Amino acid sequence: MFVIRFAARNFRNLEEEEIFPCEEVNVIYGNNAQGKTNLLEGMWLFTGGHSFRGAKDAELPRIDPDTGKNMSGTALAMDFFSEEREQSAVLQIENGRRSTDINGVKKDAGTPLVGKVRAVIFSPEHLLLVKEGPARRRNYLDTALCQLKPSYAPVLTAYRRALMQRNALLKDISKSAQLSDTLAVWDARIARLGAQVIKERISFTDRVAPKIAGIYEGISRGREKLSVRYSPSLKGGDTLDGIEELFLRELSRTVSSDARTGFTSVGPHRDDLEIEIDGISARSYGSQGQQRSSVLAMKLAEAQILTELSGEPPIVLLDDVMSELDRGRQDYLLNHLKGQQVFITCCSPDTVELMENGMRFRVECGAVYPEEF
Numbered sequence: 018m019f020v021i022r023f024a025a026r027n028f029r030n031l032e033e034e035e036i037f038p039c040e041e042v043n044v045i046y047g048n049n050a051q052g053k054t055n056l057l058e059g060m061w062l063f064t065g066g067h068s069f070r071g072a073k074d075a076e077l078p079r080i081d082p083d084t085g086k087n088m089s090g091t092a093l094a095m096d097f098f099s100e101e102r103e104q105s106a107v108l109q110i111e112n113g114r115r116s117t118d119i120n121g122v123k124k125d126a127g128t129p130l131v132g133k134v135r136a137v138i139f140s141p142e143h144l145l146l147v148k149e150g151p152a153r154r155r156n157y158l159d160t161a162l163c164q165l166k167p168s169y170a171p172v173l174t175a176y177r178r179a180l181m182q183r184n185a186l187l188k189d190i191s192k193s194a195q196l197s198d199t200l201a202v203w204d205a206r207i208a209r210l211g212a213q214v215i216k217e218r219i220s221f222t223d224r225v226a227p228k229i230a231g232i233y234e235g236i237s238r239g240r241e242k243l244s245v246r247y248s249p250s251l252k253g254g255d256t257l258d259g260i261e262e263l264f265l266r267e268l269s270r271t272v273s274s275d276a277r278t279g280f281t282s283v284g285p286h287r288d289d290l291e292i293e294i295d296g297i298s299a300r301s302y303g304s305q306g307q308q309r310s311s312v313l314a315m316k317l318a319e320a321q322i323l324t325e326l327s328g329e330p331p332i333v334l335l336d337d338v339m340s341e342l343d344r345g346r347q348d349y350l351l352n353h354l355k356g357q358q359v360f361i362t363c364c365s366p367d368t369v370e371l372m373e374n375g376m377r378f379r380v381e382c383g384a385v386y387p388e389e390f
């Protein structure tokens with residue numbers, strides 16, 4: 018899919034702006050604090066999701082410079098090509114509430130947009146995917162799996178609930194030995210659900226890993242190899258039954274130490290996705306550019322998976338991705354991402370010079386100027 022027209026009114030620092038991007042790479046450049054990220058944020062909201070910056074909807078309307086209050090009439094509009102036809106959507110934000118209009122049909126919430134406009138976003142906060150602990154990497158797998166396989170979300174939710182019940186029970190078990198029987202029931206449930214979560218995550222990793230590796234090879238011009246591997250806290254067990262059996266054994270082996278801490282120490286909630294560059298951990302040893310390239314590869318691989326899923330590529334939004342990348346890597350992003358619409362923000366006009374094809378927009382004080390090549 019691709020955006021044909023995007024317009025913003027009284028959104029962040031954008032008063033009344035409209036762009037007609039090209040179907041390939043669009044670079045949005047300008048100095049700091051001019052409105053580049055605001056533009057991407059506006060487009061992202063059409064996925065039906067929350068702001069990728071964690072902003073509340075009440076923060077999105079333009080603040081009146083004279084009164085310091087939110088202005089009314091905040092609206093975003095997008096004409097896009099998807100499902101083999103031109104479509105249009107309008108998103109209004111008033112008093113912290115969203116309402117939408119899709120192809121002329123009005124809805125009183127933002128959720129009807131979900132699935133209509135698909136996008137993948139890289140923003141500097143996503144670097145934590147590599148830099149931080151395993152929770153964010155598990156979240157990467159779970160989010161992708163929920164989109165890919167609708168039956169996964171209820172299993173994951175049921176697992177999390179069962180785990181909370183078990184942890185609560187562990188805290189009480191020292192006071193009442195009879196609770197052991199109840200614990201056995203929860204253990205069986207956790208082992209069954211947990212085995213499904215692990216199995217799905219492993220098969221997703223097997224599917225996405227070659228894509229991530231291929232993209233990383235492109236970004237690094239074949240100089241470095243990136244590998245991702247699912248790293249379970251339960252070692253061994255290939256089949257669903259095998260993992261379940263192993264999980265059940267481990268739960269009973271660790272029960273006394275778990276009872277002391279009130280926390281279940283094994284299971285998919287403790288697993289990780291190992292990211293290695295040339296055989297060593299990207300988290301511990303990766304340079305800034307390598308870590309950035311790893312996250313980018315993971316995000317672009319997510320876009321490939323979404324393409325397989327829906328039959329058309331999502332929009333790729335890359336916020337502030339260029340800093341810390343050398344010329345070769347910047348060139349890859351500007352000139353070698355084929356077959357999908359890309360929006361890239363950056364500060365330096367020098368970076369824009371590397372671009373061979375596409376469109377560029379200069380942003381200054383909330384105004385967007387398309388520029389000739």
Ligand SMILES: Nc1ncnc2c1ncn2[C@@H]1O[C@H](COP(=O)(O)OP(=O)(O)OP(=O)(O)O)[C@@H](O)[C@H]1O
Pocket residue numbers: 028029030047048049050051052053054055056076077078079080081337364380
């Ligand atoms: N609700 C709002 N109303 C008016 N102005 C806003 C609002 N929210 C943010 N801004 C302004 O928008 C500007 C920031 O825009 P944005 O984050 O898009 O900058 P940027 O061009 O991406 O800069 P950088 O290169 O530093 O990332 C700031 O000056 C900020 O004060």
Ligand SMILES: [Mg+2]
Pocket residue numbers: 053054055336337362
């Ligand atoms: Mg920005």
